[in-house]
Amino acid sequence: MGKKAKKESETPSKETFDAVPVVSKTPATLVLLLSSPEEDILIKACEAIYIFAEKGDENKVCLLGLGALEPLCHLITHNNKLVRRNAFMALGIMASNGDIKTALNKLDVIPVIIDKLFHEDDTVIHEFATLCLASLSVDYTCKVQIFDNKGLPPLIQLLSSPDPDVKKNSLETIINLVQDYQSRLAVHELGGIPPLLELLKSDFPVIQHLALKTLQDITTDKDTCTTFREKQGFEKLIDILNKKDFSDLHAEALQVVTNCLCDTESLQLLHRGGGLTRLMDFLLTPYRPEIQSTAIKCITRVAQGSENRKLLHEQNVEQILVELLSVADVSVKTSACQAVAAMSFHLPSNDRFRDLGGIPAVVKGLSSESSVLKEAAAQALSNLTHSNQLSAFAVYEAGGHELLVQQLWGSCSSTVAHAAATLANMARHEVIRCSILSQGAIQGLVELLKSTHTQVLVNTVLCLAVLVCDTEARAQLQSAGGLQPLVSLLRSYHKEVLHSACLAVNVCASDKTTVVEMCKLGALEILQEINQSVNLRSSFSELAMGSLLNSNLSVKYSLTGHLASTDIISDGFYDTGKAHAGQRILTLEELSMQPVNQRHPIIAVKTTVEKMKEDEKQKAETQPLTQKPWKMMDDVSLHVLIKEAKRSVLPLNEREQYAALARLVSEAMGGAVEKEKLHEFTWLLHLSQLKFQLQSNVIPIGLIRRGIYCHRALLFKCLADCLGISCTLVRGEYNRAWNEVLLFNGTPSSNGFSSQPCRYIVDLMHQPGSLLAVSTVAAEQYQTI
Template structure:
C-alpha cells in the first residue's frame, strides 16, 4: 500500500497490529506480516547507532521484513538500506554476517543492483572482494561470494573486482567447497568474471586454474551444480581459446559429452551438451581427436536408433569429421558411413540437407563412395531434388552437390541415378533454374549434363533442341571460362550425331567464330579449336566454318598463341586443304597429292574482298570483276562418259583420226585434229550464271580412250599431255607474234565473257591461253589420267606445274621434282632449282 505521503507500507498505519489475527486459510496472510512503516523506518535509522546491540536488533527486524516479499525489498532500497548495510562492515562479526546476508537479499532485485552500481560504492565493493579473499569466517566468505556473483552482472563492477585477483581463491573454493550454495555462487562468480575483457587471456597465467575443476562437478549430486558446471563449460568452449580447448581435450570433453547424451536419465542436460559439442567442433584442438574413442563408436551405433530430435544437431558432428581428408580412411574402416546413412530415415529437409553434406564429404573416398551409393540412397536423393518451396535451400543445391559427387566419383553413379528417373528433374533444373543457383552449383549441373551427353548409353536420349539451344546460348553469352569450356566439350562429344549437326548448322558456326575472335585465354581457345578440328571431317560444317571466315580469324592470333596452341596450325591446314580453291587462293600452290574437286576455280586477277565461295558466286547478280577460270567436273560426274548427241559426230571423226595413227606416231598435228570440237550450243549457255563445261569431259574422255595417255613411261605421258594442252590453247593461228597473240587472247576472253554473260569461264571453253590457262588445264587433265602434278602460282601471272619423277643420280635412283614447260619447249622437263627452271618460273 502507499500512504498519502508516498511511502510504502504493508498495512494502514491506523490499523492496530495487535488486533490483527492471522488467518492461515488465506494465502495473502501467509505471505505478508503486518509491519508498521514507522517501525521499518526507525529500524533503518537505528543502523547508524553506535550501539551494536541496537544495530543487531534493527538488522534482525529488517531481515524478517525483507524476507516477506519483493515489495518490502524495494521499500527498503528506497529507504537507503544499501548504504547503511555497507557502512555496517566495521562492527562485530554478528552484525557483519547479517549485513552481508541482508545485502545479498537486497541485491536479488534489479533495483538493488542498480543502486549499488555507482562510483561511491566502489570502495565498499572492493572491501567485500577483500573479505572474500582473506576473511577467516566461512559465513562471511559465503555471503561475500553471493554478493560478488550478483554485482558481477555489471561490466563496470566486474572490471573493478577483477583487479583484486579473485581467481585463485575462487578456484580453491570451487575445488574444495562443501557447501552447495557456496559452490554454486563461486561457480556463478567465475561464470560472470570471465566476461571481463582481460579475464580469458589472464586465465592461462593462474596456476590454480584447471578446467578439470569444472568438469569434476558435471556429475554433482545436486542438479543445480551439475547443470551450472555444464553451462560454464559451454561458455568456455564457445570462446574456443586454444589453451582452454587443449585442456578440455586432455580431460576428454567430447567423450564425456557423448556419454551424457546417450544417457536418457540426463535428458535435461542434453541441450547444453549439444551446444558444447558444437562449440568443440569449431575448435581445431577438439574437433576430431575423439574419432577413435569407444564413446564415439558407441555414439555411431546409438544414432541408428536414437530419437529423431537428435539427428539434426548431431549431423553437424558428422559433417565436421567427414570434411577432414585425413580421417576419411579411418571413418571408412570404422563403418561410420553406415551411421550417416541412417540419418536419411528422417524425412526432414534440414536433416537430409545436413546428411547430404556429410555424404558428399565421404564420397571423396572412392571405396566409401561405392559403398554408400545404394538404390535407396539414390532414390532418396532424387526425391529431395523434386522437393519444392524449401525456404532454407529452395533449389536443393546441397542435394545436387551430393548427386554430383556420386556421379563424378562412382563408376556406376550415373547409371544408378538414371534408373531412378533423374533425367526429367535434371533437364528441368538445367533449363529453368540453373541460373538461380550459386556458381559452384551451376558448374556442377553443367558437368552432370556433360557426363550424360558423353555417355554412349544416354547421348541420344538427352539430345533435344531445347538442351542444345541452352548449351549454345551458354557458350555464346557466358563470361565464365569454365562454363564456356564445358559447353565446348559437350559439343565436341556429340558432334558425330546427326541431330546435333543439323541443329548446329543453323547458326552455330557463326557463334563459334564470333566467340573465337579476340579471345586471349589459351585453354579456352584450345578447346574451341579442338571442337572445330573435330567438325572439319563433316563437309557441311566445314564449309560453314569457312564461309564464316575461320581462316581470317585464325590469322589474327599472334605468335604467342600460335606457339602455345599447336593445334591452331593443324586446324588452319585442315581447313585450307578441305577447300582447294581457297587453299590455292591463300597459298598459291596445290601439292602433287591434291586432286581437284568437282568444281575448282582460280581467280586470275586481284581480288580485294573476302574469298568468294562457289555458292556465293552462283548467287551473285553481277559478274565478278576479275576473270575466274572454272574447272568443272560435274558434267562428267553427273552423266559419266555418256556424251550428248551433238558430240557423237565429233567423237567418231576423232576416233577415225586416231585409228589411222599408231601410238608411237601420235604428234601435235594429230592432237590438233583431235581437239577441234564444235562450239557450244546456245542451249549449253546459262547466260549470266555459271555455265556447265561440256568440253572438259570430252577432253578427258578422249585421253582415257587411248592407252598412249594412260600407259608407258611417265615422261612420255607428261610430254604428250603437254603437247595436247598446247594444241588446245594455241589458238587458230600459230604464226602470230607474241603481242598479236596477247591481243587475240584478250579478244577471245572478252567474247567468251559476253557470250556467257559472266566473268566465270569454264576452262574447257578456252581456245587460247598462256601460263595460267595452260597450267590449270594441264592440272585438270592430269588428275583424271593419273599423272601426279602440282599447280603453282608465281609472280607476274606466272603459273606452272611440277611433277615428281624417279631419276638415277650418281648411281642411285632418287625422287626429283621437275617443272613442265608448257610455253616454249613444250613438254620439256626442267629440274626445280636449275637456272632454266627458275627463268621459266620467273624466279630470278
C-alpha cells in the first residue's frame, strides 16, 4: 500500500494580525509597552511618553517612578530609526528634571548619546540628544564624562547644523563645558572659533547671545585670542557694535573685545577697523549703564600695556574718564576709577587727570556706600600718587588723606592695602605727613600689623616706615603698642613682608629709646638668625641689623667686637664682654638690678655729671625707693679725666695727641706694666673690691685704678671721642682689646701728604704712647697672648 497524500487546506491560516491601534490611558501601561518586541508599538509608546512628559515636571517624576528611564536608554540604540528618534525625544524632554538627571548619570547613558551624535544623521535625534546633554552638562561629573568620552568634537560639528535648535542645544552644552580650563583649550584646538563666529550672523538672537557667551569664556586664553584675531573676529564684532538694532548684543560683544585686547597688535587692528572710535562712542553716549561699564572695562584692559596707554592718551581718554567719574551710576563710576588706575602708570595721563580736576572726583568715591567703588577709588589714588608729588598734593587738597585714614579701619582688605599705599606715597612730603599723623593714622596702622593679608601687611609696614621718621611719631608708634607686632613680622617667611619690616626697623633705629625697646623684644636675635640663613638673608635684613647696632653701640661692641672711628661712645655705653650669636644682651638697667655675682663686671660710661636743684634733691630723697626711676651713677673721676685730657692733649699735634692721651689713660689705670710682670698686676682683685664696695655688677670706668688691655682701650676710645680724636676699638681674645689710629708718615705738600696713611695700634700697657704699626711683630704681640 502506498502512502496517503496530505489533504491541502482549503483556507490556509495567516501568521500575522492586522494592525491594532494602541490605546492607553495610564502612564504605567505606556511604560510596560516600552518592553514590547513590536516596533510599531515602541514607536507609539515613546511618542506618547514624550507628549506626557512635555506637560510638566510632575509627569516626568511619575515616569521616573514607573521605571521609564532604563528602557528608554536601551531604545536609543534600537535598530529602528523611528524608535530611536522617539526614544531620544522622550529622553531629551525628561532630562531637564533634576531627579531624572541624577538617575541618568547612574545609568551611564552619556557615552551612548555621544556615540549617536557621531553616527546619526537624523536632525531630530541631534536636537534631542544635544538637549539631553545640555541638561546633564550642568553637573560637574557629567561635564567630565562628556569631555572624557570625546563629546566636544561632535558638538562643535553640530554648530554648523541647519537646524537652529540643534545649534542652540549644542551651544548650551559647550558653554557648560568651557567653564573648565581643559575644555576651553579643546574648543580652540578642535577648530571651534570659525563656527562660533559664523553663528554671530544667526537670525535667532538667542543663538547670537549663546555664541558670544561662549566666545567670552574661551577668549580668556591667549592662543585662542590669536586665532580669534586671525579669523577676522574683531571685524565681525565691530559689525555688531556698529548696528543699533543689535544693542542687546553690545555688552557681550564688548566683553569679548576686552578679552582679546591682550597686546598692542590687537589694539592696532581694532583701531584700524574703527573699533577704537566706536569704543569711545560707547563711553560718551548714555547707553545702558552695563554697556557703558563694559566699555570702560575694555579701556582698562587695553591700558595694561604701555604702548596702548600712549595710544589711548592720544585719543584723549582722560577727558572722557573724568566726565564718567561724575555720572550717577555706581558701576560706571567704579569702572571709571579702575580705568584711571590703569592709565595712571602713563605719566602724561597722570598729569592730565590732575589738570582736568579728576582727583577730587576720585577722592569722593572713598565716601561711597559701595565697597566696590571705595576699593576702585583707593586703587586709583594709590597709582596716581605713586612717585608723583603733585598728584599727592592734589589728593591732600581734596581732603583725601582724612578719608584714606578712615579706610584703615575698613573690612575690605584690598581697600585697606590701597589706602595704606596711598598714605605712604603722600607722607613723603613733610606737610602732608604731619597732617596724616594728626588724623590718628599710627593707631590704625598698628591694628593692621595683626592682619593676615600679605599685601595689607606690606603696605602697612611701608607706610609706617615713611611716617615714623621723627621722634614724636616713633613715640606714637611705641605708645600705640606697635613695636611688638612690628618685631614679630621679622619672623615672616614672606619675603615682601620681611623686607618691609626690616625697612621699618631701620627707620625706627634712628631713635635710641626705640632701639632699646626693640632689642628687649628680641629684634636683634631675630635679625641675627635671619642673617645666618642663606634663604632669608638680604640687604634689607643686613641694613636693619646694622642700624640697630649703630644706635646701640654697647650691643654692637658685644656682638661684633669692633667700634669704628665713626662710632662715638656717649653716656650709657657699657661693656658686658663678648656675647654669643643669638644671645639677648640685657639693658644696663636690667644688669644693674641683678644681685652681685662672680662674673666679670660690666664697665659703664657716663661722661657728664648731673647737678640737681635743691628742691629736686629733696623730692628724690623723700620719694619711696620703689617709685624712684633708675638712673646711672655719676662718674666724677671720668669727668675729671675728660677735663684734664682737653687741657693737656688738645693743644698738641695729631701724633703727639695719641701718645699723650695714651699716657694719661695708662696713669689713670695703674701705669705701665712689664710684659713679664703682667701676672703680678692685681686687676681682678681690684675689680672684685669695687663690685663689693658698690654692691653692683656695674662699675663706672672712672673708678677703675688698675685696668688692663680691655679697660684701657675702652677708656682711650671714650676720651678720644670726647676730644674729637679719631680711633677704633677692637676686642681680641682673653681680655685683650686695642685701639687703631690712622696717621700719615710723611711731610705735607701742596697736593697733600707724600705717602699713604698707615694704621697703628696704640700701646696703653707696656710702653704707653708707643704707636705700633699694624701687622708688625710688636703689634701682634700686643694683640695676642
